[in-house]
Amino acid sequence: MNTFSFSVIATTVGLAVLAFAHWLGLDYFYFAGYTILQFIVLATAWNILGGYCGYVNFGSAAFFAMGAYSSVFMHKFYPLPVPVLVVIGAVVTGIVGFGMGYLTLRLRGAFFAIATLAMAVVLQTLVINWEYVGGSRGAYIIRPERLEFAGITINYIEYLFVLMLILTVIALATARAIERSQLGFGFATIRDDELAAEACGVPTLRLKLIATTLSGAFMGMAGAPFPYYIGYLQPQSAFGLEYAVNSIAMPMIGGTTSWVGPLIGAILLGSAQQYATVTISSAVNLLIVGLMLVAFVIIAPNGLIGLVQERLRRRQP
Amino acid sequence: MRCVAAVMPVETRMDISADLLINAIVAGLLLGGFYAAVTAGVSISFGMLDIVNIAHPAFIILGSYIAYFFNINYGVDPIIVSIMALPAFYALGAAVYQVYYQSFEKRGQESLRGLAFFFGLLFVTEVSLILVFGVDYRYVEAAYIGPSIHIGLIDMPLRMLVPCLVALAIFGALELFVTRTFIGRAIMAVSQDQLALQLMAADPIRIKRIAFGVSIATASMAGALLIIIQPVEPSVGREYIGRVFAICVLGGLGSMPGTLIAALLLGVVESLTSTFYGPSWAPAVAFGLLLLTLAFRPAGLLGR
Numbered sequence: 001m002n003t004f005s006f007s008v009i010a011t012t013v014g015l016a017v018l019a020f021a022h023w024l025g026l027d028y029f030y031f032a033g034y035t036i037l038q039f040i041v042l043a044t045a046w047n048i049l050g051g052y053c054g055y056v057n058f059g060s061a062a063f064f065a066m067g068a069y070s071s072v073f074m075h076k077f078y079p080l081p082v083p084v085l086v087v088i089g090a091v092v093t094g095i096v097g098f099g100m101g102y103l104t105l106r107l108r109g110a111f112f113a114i115a116t117l118a119m120a121v122v123l124q125t126l127v128i129n130w131e132y133v134g135g136s137r138g139a140y141i142i143r144p145e146r147l148e149f150a151g152i153t154i155n156y157i158e159y160l161f162v163l164m165l166i167l168t169v170i171a172l173a174t175a176r177a178i179e180r181s182q183l184g185f186g187f188a189t190i191r192d193d194e195l196a197a198e199a200c201g202v203p204t205l206r207l208k209l210i211a212t213t214l215s216g217a218f219m220g221m222a223g224a225p226f227p228y229y230i231g232y233l234q235p236q237s238a239f240g241l242e243y244a245v246n247s248i249a250m251p252m253i254g255g256t257t258s259w260v261g262p263l264i265g266a267i268l269l270g271s272a273q274q275y276a277t278v279t280i281s282s283a284v285n286l287l288i289v290g291l292m293l294v295a296f297v298i299i300a301p302n303g304l305i306g307l308v309q310e311r312l313r314r315r316q317p
Numbered sequence: 318m319r320c321v322a323a324v325m326p327v328e329t330r331m332d333i334s335a336d337l338l339i340n341a342i343v344a345g346l347l348l349g350g351f352y353a354a355v356t357a358g359v360s361i362s363f364g365m366l367d368i369v370n371i372a373h374p375a376f377i378i379l380g381s382y383i384a385y386f387f388n389i390n391y392g393v394d395p396i397i398v399s400i401m402a403l404p405a406f407y408a409l410g411a412a413v414y415q416v417y418y419q420s421f422e423k424r425g426q427e428s429l430r431g432l433a434f435f436f437g438l439l440f441v442t443e444v445s446l447i448l449v450f451g452v453d454y455r456y457v458e459a460a461y462i463g464p465s466i467h468i469g470l471i472d473m474p475l476r477m478l479v480p481c482l483v484a485l486a487i488f489g490a491l492e493l494f495v496t497r498t499f500i501g502r503a504i505m506a507v508s509q510d511q512l513a514l515q516l517m518a519a520d521p522i523r524i525k526r527i528a529f530g531v532s533i534a535t536a537s538m539a540g541a542l543l544i545i546i547q548p549v550e551p552s553v554g555r556e557y558i559g560r561v562f563a564i565c566v567l568g569g570l571g572s573m574p575g576t577l578i579a580a581l582l583l584g585v586v587e588s589l590t591s592t593f594y595g596p597s598w599a600p601a602v603a604f605g606l607l608l609l610t611l612a613f614r615p616a617g618l619l620g621r
Contacts, residue, residue: 056432058371103612109428110369111566111611117371118559122604129597136597191429241555245440248433256429287444294437297430298420 003177010169018165022158030157034229036270037164038222042243043250043262044171045218049211050248051256052184054191055109059100059116060247062123063093063216065238067223072133072233075141082163082225089224090217097216098209105208124239138234141227160229164222171218175259178214187211219247242286246273249293255305264304336470341592342585347477349584351542353577354484355557356564357491358535363562364571365508366525366532368417372435373561374554375442376533380406380540381455381549382446388457395457396483399541403534410533413438414526439554446551454548462545480542487538492573494531504528508571556600563607569617578618 001009021029042060049055057063067089074085104115128136147159178184186207189197198204227233246269254265269289276285300307355377362370383402384395421431465474495501503524506514511521543549564583568575583603591599610617 050429054429056429056436058436103608107611107615110363110432111615113369113432114371114558114562114566115608115611118562118604118607121556121559122601125598125601129595241440241443241552245436248436252430252433283444283448287441287448290437290441290444294434294441297434297437298416301420301424301426301430 003173003180006176007169007173010172014165014169018162021161027155027157030155030161032271032274034157034161034164035274036267037161037168038226039246039250039270040168040263040266041164041171041222042219042247043254043266044168044175044259045215045222046247047251047256047259047262048175048178048218049215051251051261052178052187052191053208053211055105055208055211056113056248057116057212057215058113058244058248059120060219061239061241061243062116062120063097063219064223064226064243065127065235066093066096066123067220068226068233068238069127069133070220071224071227072139072141075227076132076139082160082228086163086167086221086224089220091220093220093223094213094217097212097214100216101209101212105205105212120239120244124235127235127239134233136235138232139227140232143228143231157229160225163225167221171221172259172263174214174218175262179259183207183210242289245286245289245293246270249289249296251303252293253296253303255303257302258305261303261305268304337592338589339470340472341588343471343473344477344592345585345588346581347473347481347584348546348588349581350481351477351484351539351546352560352564352584353580354480354487354535354542355539356561356568356576356580357488357573358532358539359561359565360568360571360573360576361491361495361504361528361532361535363565364576365504366528367508368414368422368529369432370435370529370532371432371558371562372438372442373532373536374557375439376406376409376536377540377543377557378446378549378551378554379442380537381544382450382540383537384541384544385450385455385457385549388459392458394459395541395545396479396538399538402537406537407530407534410530411526413533414529417529418522418525443551443554450551452550452552454550455544456548457544459545476545480545483538484542487535488573488577491531491535495573500524500527559600559603559607563603563610566615567606567610567617572617575618 017033021033042064045063046057046060049057070089070092071082071085074080074088080088100115100119101112104112127133133139143156145156146153147156178187186197186202189200189202190204190207194204223238226238230237250265250269251262252265253269254263255261269292273285273289276282276288296303302309355374358376359370359373362368362373380399380402384398387393387398388395417431417434420426421434461475461479463476465472466478467473493501495504503514503519504527506517506519507521507524507528514521514524543553547553560583564576564579567582568577568579583606586606587599587602590602
C-alpha cells in the first residue's frame with residue numbers, strides 16, 4: 001500500500017470517527033477525543049526520533065509548550081486563524097529542534113537526552129519571566145463559542161477536534177511514509193549501530209537532524225491549538241511532566257518500531273487516563289502511567305506489538 | 318571559563334555595592350559546596366559507570382522526605398537521619414542496578430529503554446511522594462537553621478554553612494574511597510576497561526553494583542542537606558537534573574576534583590544571577606552552562 005492510499009484510508013477512518021462523534025452529539029466526546037488525538041500526534045512525533053533513530057527526547061513537554069506559547073504570542077500580537085498558528089508553531093519548534101540537535105547530536109546519545117531535559121526547565125524559566133505571554137500568571141484566550149465557516153455554523157470545540165484529526169492523519173501518514181523510505185532505513189541503521197552506519201557512508205548527523213526537526217515540528221503542531229482548547233494557559237500546565245512521560249510511555253507500550261505502536265499506545269493509555277481522571281484522581285492515573293512505562297520496558301521491550309508478533313511467530317511451526 | 322566571562326559586565330557595573338557582590342560570591346561558594354555533594358552520586362554513576370541515572374534527583378528528594386518525616390515526628394536531626402538511612406539507600410541502589418543490569422545492560426538496550434526506565438522511576442517516585450505528602454512545601458527544624466555568623470562584611474547563614482561543610486566532608490570521603498581503597502580503585506578500573514578487570518578475576522557486575530549503591534547512598538545525605546537549605550516539594554528534583562548533569566559534564570565525566578570546581582563555579586554564577594537579575598532566572602544558568610560545555614568542550618574542564 002503506498003502512502004497515498006494509506007492517507008485515503010486514514011482520512012476515511014477519521015471521517016468515520018467524526019461522523020460517529022457528530023451522531024453522538026456530546027461535547028464531552030470532543031473534549032476527550034481531542035486529548036487522545038493530541039497524544040497520538042505527540043507519541044508519533046516522539047517515535048520518529050526515539051523509535052526510528054533510537055535517540056530519547058525527554059523534552060516533549062517543552063516542544064509542546066513552545067507550540068502552545070507561539071500561539072499565545074501570535075494571539076496577542078496579530079490574531080490569525082488556528083490552522084495558520086499550527087504552521088507557525090511547527091516552524092518555531094522545528095527550528096528549535098534543529099538547533100538542539102545541532103549542538104548536542106554530535107556527541108553520545110545520552111547527552112542529547114540530558115540536554116532535552118534541561119531545555120524544558122530553561123524554556124519554562126524563559127516563559128515565566130516573559131510578561132508578554134502572561135508570565136507565571138498565565139494567559140487567557142477567549143475562544144468563540146461558535147464559528148461561521150462557509151455559511152455553516154459549527155461548534156468551536158468540534159472545529160478544534162476536526163483540526164486535530166487532520167493533524168493526526170498527517171502525522172501518521174508521514175511516520176508511515178518515513179518507515180518505508182530510504183530515510184527510514186537510514187534511521188534504522190543509526191538505531192542499530194551508529195558507528196557501523198557512519199563507516200558505511202550513511203550521513204548520520206544529517207539524518208539525525210532531519211529526525212529532530214520533524215519530530216520537534218510535529219510536537220509544536222500538537223501544541224499550537226492547545227491554548228484555544230484549554231482557554232487558560234499557564235507555564236505549569238503547558239510544561240507539565242505528564243506530556244513528557246506520556247509521549248515516551250505511549251510508543252514504549254505500543255511498540256516503537258512501527259507507526260502502529262504509538263497509535264495503539266496513545267489510544268489505550270489516553271482513554272484509560274480519561275477514564276481514570278474522571279473516576280479516580282489525576283495523580284493516581286499519572287502513577288499508573290509511570291508504573292506501566294517501567295513495567296513495559298522491563299517485561300515487554302518491544303511493546304504490545306512485540307508481544308503480538310511473538311505470539312504469531314510461536315504459532316507458526 | 319566562558320561562563321565567568323558572561324557575568325563580567327555585572328561586576329564592572331559601578332553602582333553595585335562591594336559588600337553585595339562579596340556576599341553573593343560567598344553565598345555562591347556555600348551553595349556550590351552543597352551542589353558538589355548533590356553531584357557526587359551522578360559523578361560516580363554517569364561519570365564512571367556510564368549509567369545515565371536521570372532519576373538521581375528523585376532519590377535525593379526521597380532522602381529529603383525521609384529526613385523530614387523523622388525530624389517532624391521524632392525530632393531527630395536531619396543529618397543524623399540521613400546517615401542512618403545510608404544502608405537502606407545503598408541497598409536500594411544495588412537493587413536498582415541489578416534490575417537495570419538484568420533488563421537492559423546485559424541485552425545492550427541501555428541507550429533507549431534504560432533511559433526510559435530511569436525516567437519512569439523519576440516519575441513514579443515524584444508522583445508517589447505527591448500522593449503521600451501532597452504538594453505543599455515541607456521544611457525541617459534544627460538548632461542551626463536560623464542564626465548566622467558575621468565576619469566583617471560577610472554574612473554566613475548557618476543553614477548554608479553547615480550543609481556546605483557536611484557536603485565537603487562527604488565529597489572528601491568519596492574522593493578518598495575512590496582513590497585509596499581496593500573497591501574504589503576497582504570502580505575506576507571498571508570505568509576504564511571492564512574486560513581487563515574481568516581478566517584480573519574481579520567481577521565487574523559486582524563492582525558496578527557496589528558503586529551504584531554508593532552513588533544512591535550519597536542521595537540520602539544530599540537530600541537531608543537540601544531540605545536544610547530550602548523547603549522541598551516533590552517536583553523540586555527536576556530543577557536539579559539540569560544542575561547535576563551540567564556540573565558533571567563541565568567537571569569532566571568522572572573526575573572528582575573537576576566536579577568540585579564545576580560545582581563551586583555553578584554555585585557562584587547562579588548566586589550572582591539571582592542577586593543581580595532575580596532568583597527566577599537562576600534555573601536557566603545551569604542549562605546555559607551545560608549547552609555551552611557540550612557545544613564547545615564536551616570533555617569538560619578536567620576531562621580525560
